[in-house]
Amino acid sequence: MKTLTTTALALIAALGAAGPGLAEIRLGASLSATGPASFLGDPEAKTLEMMVEALNAAGGIDGEPVELVLYDDGGDPNKALTFATRLVEDDEVVAIIGGSTTGTTMSILSVAEDNEIPFVSLAGAVSIVDPVRPFVFKTPHTDRMACEKIFTDMAARGIEKIGMISGTDGFGASMQAQCKDVVGQFGIEIVADETYGPKDADVTPQLTKIRGTGGVQAVLNPGFGQGPAIVTRNYHQLGIDLPFYQSHGVASDAFIELAGADAAEGLRLPGTALLIAGQLAEDDPQRAVVQAYKAEFEAAYGMDVSTFGGYAHDAFALLVDAISRAGGDDPVAIRDALEATSGLVGTTGTYSFSADDHLGLDLSAFRLLEIRDGGWVPVD
Amino acid sequence: MDALMQFVFSGVTVGAVYALVALGFTIIYNASDVVNFAQGEFVMLGGMITVFAHLAGLPLPLAALGAILATAALGVALNRLAIEPARGAPVVSVIIITIGASILIRGAAQLIFDKQLHGLPAFSGDDPIRVMGATILPQSLWVIGGALAVFVGLWAFFTRTLTGKAVLATSNNRTAAQLVGINTGWVMTLAFGLSAAIGALAGVLVTPITLVSYDVGVGLALKGFAAAMLGGMGNPKGALAGGILLGLFEALTAGYVSSHYKEAVAFIVILGVLFAMPQGLFGRAGTERV
Amino acid sequence: MRPSAKWTQLLILFLLIALLPLFFPSGYYFRVGALIFVNGLAVIGIVILTGYAGQISLGHAGFAGIGAYASALAPGHLGLHPLLAVVLGALVSAAVAWLVGRPILRLKGYYLAVASLGFGILVAMVLGNERALTGGPDGMAVPDPGLRDLLKDLGLKLTGGEFWYWCCGLCLLIGAWAALNLQASPTGRALRALHGSEVAARTVGIDVARLKLQAFTISAVYASVAGSLLAMQNRFITPDVAGFMHSIEMVTMAVLGGVGSVIGAIFGAVILTLLPQVLTVFADYEQMVLGAVMILVMIFLPEGLIPSLARKLRGRGE
Numbered sequence: 001m002k003t004l005t006t007t008a009l010a011l012i013a014a015l016g017a018a019g020p021g022l023a024e025i026r027l028g029a030s031l032s033a034t035g036p037a038s039f040l041g042d043p044e045a046k047t048l049e050m051m052v053e054a055l056n057a058a059g060g061i062d063g064e065p066v067e068l069v070l071y072d073d074g075g076d077p078n079k080a081l082t083f084a085t086r087l088v089e090d091d092e093v094v095a096i097i098g099g100s101t102t103g104t105t106m107s108i109l110s111v112a113e114d115n116e117i118p119f120v121s122l123a124g125a126v127s128i129v130d131p132v133r134p135f136v137f138k139t140p141h142t143d144r145m146a147c148e149k150i151f152t153d154m155a156a157r158g159i160e161k162i163g164m165i166s167g168t169d170g171f172g173a174s175m176q177a178q179c180k181d182v183v184g185q186f187g188i189e190i191v192a193d194e195t196y197g198p199k200d201a202d203v204t205p206q207l208t209k210i211r212g213t214g215g216v217q218a219v220l221n222p223g224f225g226q227g228p229a230i231v232t233r234n235y236h237q238l239g240i241d242l243p244f245y246q247s248h249g250v251a252s253d254a255f256i257e258l259a260g261a262d263a264a265e266g267l268r269l270p271g272t273a274l275l276i277a278g279q280l281a282e283d284d285p286q287r288a289v290v291q292a293y294k295a296e297f298e299a300a301y302g303m304d305v306s307t308f309g310g311y312a313h314d315a316f317a318l319l320v321d322a323i324s325r326a327g328g329d330d331p332v333a334i335r336d337a338l339e340a341t342s343g344l345v346g347t348t349g350t351y352s353f354s355a356d357d358h359l360g361l362d363l364s365a366f367r368l369l370e371i372r373d374g375g376w377v378p379v380d
Numbered sequence: 381m382d383a384l385m386q387f388v389f390s391g392v393t394v395g396a397v398y399a400l401v402a403l404g405f406t407i408i409y410n411a412s413d414v415v416n417f418a419q420g421e422f423v424m425l426g427g428m429i430t431v432f433a434h435l436a437g438l439p440l441p442l443a444a445l446g447a448i449l450a451t452a453a454l455g456v457a458l459n460r461l462a463i464e465p466a467r468g469a470p471v472v473s474v475i476i477i478t479i480g481a482s483i484l485i486r487g488a489a490q491l492i493f494d495k496q497l498h499g500l501p502a503f504s505g506d507d508p509i510r511v512m513g514a515t516i517l518p519q520s521l522w523v524i525g526g527a528l529a530v531f532v533g534l535w536a537f538f539t540r541t542l543t544g545k546a547v548l549a550t551s552n553n554r555t556a557a558q559l560v561g562i563n564t565g566w567v568m569t570l571a572f573g574l575s576a577a578i579g580a581l582a583g584v585l586v587t588p589i590t591l592v593s594y595d596v597g598v599g600l601a602l603k604g605f606a607a608a609m610l611g612g613m614g615n616p617k618g619a620l621a622g623g624i625l626l627g628l629f630e631a632l633t634a635g636y637v638s639s640h641y642k643e644a645v646a647f648i649v650i651l652g653v654l655f656a657m658p659q660g661l662f663g664r665a666g667t668e669r670v
Numbered sequence: 671m672r673p674s675a676k677w678t679q680l681l682i683l684f685l686l687i688a689l690l691p692l693f694f695p696s697g698y699y700f701r702v703g704a705l706i707f708v709n710g711l712a713v714i715g716i717v718i719l720t721g722y723a724g725q726i727s728l729g730h731a732g733f734a735g736i737g738a739y740a741s742a743l744a745p746g747h748l749g750l751h752p753l754l755a756v757v758l759g760a761l762v763s764a765a766v767a768w769l770v771g772r773p774i775l776r777l778k779g780y781y782l783a784v785a786s787l788g789f790g791i792l793v794a795m796v797l798g799n800e801r802a803l804t805g806g807p808d809g810m811a812v813p814d815p816g817l818r819d820l821l822k823d824l825g826l827k828l829t830g831g832e833f834w835y836w837c838c839g840l841c842l843l844i845g846a847w848a849a850l851n852l853q854a855s856p857t858g859r860a861l862r863a864l865h866g867s868e869v870a871a872r873t874v875g876i877d878v879a880r881l882k883l884q885a886f887t888i889s890a891v892y893a894s895v896a897g898s899l900l901a902m903q904n905r906f907i908t909p910d911v912a913g914f915m916h917s918i919e920m921v922t923m924a925v926l927g928g929v930g931s932v933i934g935a936i937f938g939a940v941i942l943t944l945l946p947q948v949l950t951v952f953a954d955y956e957q958m959v960l961g962a963v964m965i966l967v968m969i970f971l972p973e974g975l976i977p978s979l980a981r982k983l984r985g986r987g988e
Binding site for chain 1: 695696697698701702705798799801806807808809811830831900904905906907908910911946947950953956957
């Protein structure tokens, strides 16, 4: 707890003069802590609970304690909408964090917009912030950016023809579509395009087909959960020796363990600083934030940090910062402060919002990582 | 040719997983005409308990044995607490009860264990075996062997042993079975214990391939149920054939047609078979009692 | 059923819908109310299929999916008014039910269960896979029917939550009225005969296949309209609406409340819709409680909550 407490204190100190006294601040969250997207929602919920406790232990925001109202929508957009309504109408929260998936986010979004409550989403799709909606922000990179990061690396390696194997869940399908959309800009052609169900036990037929397609020079697997681990094992089993790329959906140490270090050796993916917390340079701006979060989370829950928990960390930090600067609990003032966020360092990257950018990250926040000897190594 | 071999290996591996789940459905159905939608949860428990016992320091075989016994005990408890008290209820009520049980077990598992994915080391290493240009993992052979062994065991049980015949008699006519001196209560206990144990065994065998988490049960139960129906509910031969066929349909569709619709093709085939043969491939024809 | 019983049930339903808002402390309760009504409407369809005709469907969410996506797609692609899109969805659902029902309803018990389940999964799969049209698993936006603006022009100002509460409440009343009428009609009596014994019904000259198909088609229309209402009030829809869990939820609501009774089934919708809202404090135990409730009700109140309780009360009165 100590490190985080210090971080929170430092954050509050850095925020400068405290605003006028606030009443207890209520933050709402609707996350997919159970259900098919619990892979995302579980670490997110744990992160929020941990951070609220630490923040309150350190005196809250300018002396006012924060109350977190957290609901588990189970990944069901219909439930998410009901909980969002409840957060706004019944719990009277000043801001909402959540929407672990794009589907739940799109449901919460209309409630937030109608009621003019700032909403920070933890889901990946571009459509959340494009077009920009006044009250909707998000912390993760878009899946489009992940595609761009991967294709940039492929192009640098001289790869021109690739095969894709994507999960049919929301994450995989959305990224598959975005990748197909931007791939042309990099002079790369997708010559094989296969999919698998999120619970499939074996994907060797799809991989065999990709291998049999003429001219394939590399393979990309957008997906999250158990799918990519099984794809990686099958890739190894079939002895395919083409360069292999995964998405940010599997950016956690647990993935290497599940896929097996042997099978995962040499694969690349766009990840965040969290995965290489220990290797960050002394002068890396994210070093302090990332190492503190990793240490706190792993001590509190005894499980590896994941990129997804990091999204919740950043959303919370952004809101705490904005509420403090807004100097009150008026949702519209918080929204304005949020949009004026500049240079806030999170685990995912450094955020600077503006009226026409509610994501606030660029490609530099993504780090291209390679798995070597069962660990992550930055390659750029 | 290499490709076809690979598709077949994949189909048989996945099919053996479905078959193991489908075989678990068979015994309970034979004893009580109940399709137990919590069967997938037994598979999940087999995997999860083994993983956690192994993490706690037990050697793998011991952990697996413990998982199978614990799950069998849970199966017996399920029968005593939820199925027996609702005897004679319509099919739809029994479906709701077993689905309720599956939700309950899943909810408990996410509290007792966790919501993470887990794997187990493969029993005989990870080096793929090469046959005619295609590859198969040694663990797949364990799963296929397990499915065959359970099938042979069940077939012998139902046709060669008195107890097995008692189970079939209980299913056919409970009152008549009691009249000829069969302890039907014990038959039900046995059926649920055995089904749960087979489910848990399936979980132990497939976890090194498919990984396990608290929520893998629903998907497995659906596929196993579909496979058992395809083959003909209640017949071990049907469960085995239905499982392997379902796996092969999926793999061959993914390989030759489109991976986007491989599950759709599998379900269309099942619907087609049921329309042509309403009792499945190996099911027994029955007449409605008035 | 005596005509008076029918009107008593409808009157109770009407009074509950009309008077409950007096006690609502916030707009959130209108949202929950609207959800209950939508679920109740879908569940009445299950009463007709399972309670009246004795047939099982584990794929009825497929029809809700058809209705929902008709509301999402028809206005943009066909230029239909959203209300006509609801009608289109219902017609498509009825047509699909008629076609699929013919072969499916020849099956019995678990075989019918797996066939209907396969149908539902196919619908969900198509909605998830046809990304260009449906937006894939991430879902798509649904246009607003504009009725609220119309009411505003007429001088009646309602919030979104209030509007959908009254709109879905009205639809539920109409749906319940139609189902109760059906129950009292000759068709309803024939359905009950069929439920009792198919063979016996056939021997007294009832066209069993046709009757089952009618019940299946009518129940599909209920699910479809419920799907449309859900899509329009959520303004966003994902393939989950057609998913297996949604099908199970519908059947569970009907069976818990009492699948033989319209009012009972609606009460089942009330319980299962409220349960996750009440249990948020014990979110970790929500699943376990839900599972336990399903088992306990089926064991101790096998006809469902309302009919079983009604029988007990009546028994005491005598």
